[in-house]
Amino acid sequence: MTNALIKSFLEKKSARRLYEVAEKNPTPENIRALEEAFKQYALRVKQISYIKRLIKGYSIDFDKRIRSKVVRQSIDDEEVNYHNLLPSRVEVETEVEPNELFTDERIHRTFQSLKDIQKQLLIYKFVKNLKNKEIARLLGYSEQRVSYNIKSAIEKLKKGA
Amino acid sequence: MELEYEEILREFRPLIINSLCNTAPCYREDLEQEIKIKIYEKLHVINNLKAPGFYELLNQEERV
Numbered sequence: 468m469t470n471a472l473i474k475s476f477l478e479k480k481s482a483r484r485l486y487e488v489a490e491k492n493p494t495p496e497n498i499r500a501l502e503e504a505f506k507q508y509a510l511r512v513k514q515i516s517y518i519k520r521l522i523k524g525y526s527i528d529f530d531k532r533i534r535s536k537v538v539r540q541s542i543d544d545e546e547v548n549y550h551n552l553l554p555s556r557v558e559v560e561t562e563v564e565p566n567e568l569f570t571d572e573r574i575h576r577t578f579q580s581l582k583d584i585q586k587q588l589l590i591y592k593f594v595k596n597l598k599n600k601e602i603a604r605l606l607g608y609s610e611q612r613v614s615y616n617i618k619s620a621i622e623k624l625k626k627g628a
Numbered sequence: 629m630e631l632e633y634e635e636i637l638r639e640f641r642p643l644i645i646n647s648l649c650n651t652a653p654c655y656r657e658d659l660e661q662e663i664k665i666k667i668y669e670k671l672h673v674i675n676n677l678k679a680p681g682f683y684e685l686l687n688q689e690e691r692v
Contacts, residue, residue, distance in 0.1 A: 506681060506682075510677060518667070519643060521667065522663055525663055
């Protein structure tokens with residue numbers, strides 16, 4: 468007998484006795500007595516394992532939900548902090564004078580010819596030292612859009628130099 | 629064999645406490661409440677579980 472449930476059932480002395488009696492003398496009464504004792508035992512085991520799985524599974528699920536909630540909150544807080552730390556968009560644009568950034572007159576002129584968004588992104592990236600992900604979140608752009616515009620702005624600056 | 633709601637909570641208290649210990653303290657009360665609600669919701673499932681018969685299981689095993 469390899470079935471774990473039967474094995475554990477027969478470890479009980481009273482169950483073992485019922486089984487031996489039913490095997491030696493398989494009358495309907497003896498078989499019914501064994502069956503009833505086993506059904507009670509098996510049902511109890513099933514109930515216990517169901518409740519255990521319910522409690523454990525639900526606790527794990529609860530923890531996952533809490534963790535994702537905490538992560539979401541921390542991301543939101545981060546956004547608020549960045550907004551507080553950073554000057555507003557207008558301030559950033561006026562605070563840094565492009566002629567303070569470039570000593571080379573040609574690069575300065577090329578920078579001035581860039582689109583507003585490209586100028587703004589370059590300042591965030593190289594003056595404020597923000598990551599693309601942070602810039603994207605701040606400005607409500609996709610990361611790809613930020614990355615593409617920064618690359619094309621750098622290309623234009625190289626050509627103008 | 630019907631299990632009462634209170635009986636389940638009493639009997640599985642150690643397991644519930646163990647689960648609470650693995651959760652951040654500020655969320656333990658919430659988790660405990662939710663576990664109790666979940667057990668209450670599943671009470672009919674718990675009390676409608678079916679157990680196999682002894683010889684039914686034995687025959688299954690022999691067939692395998």
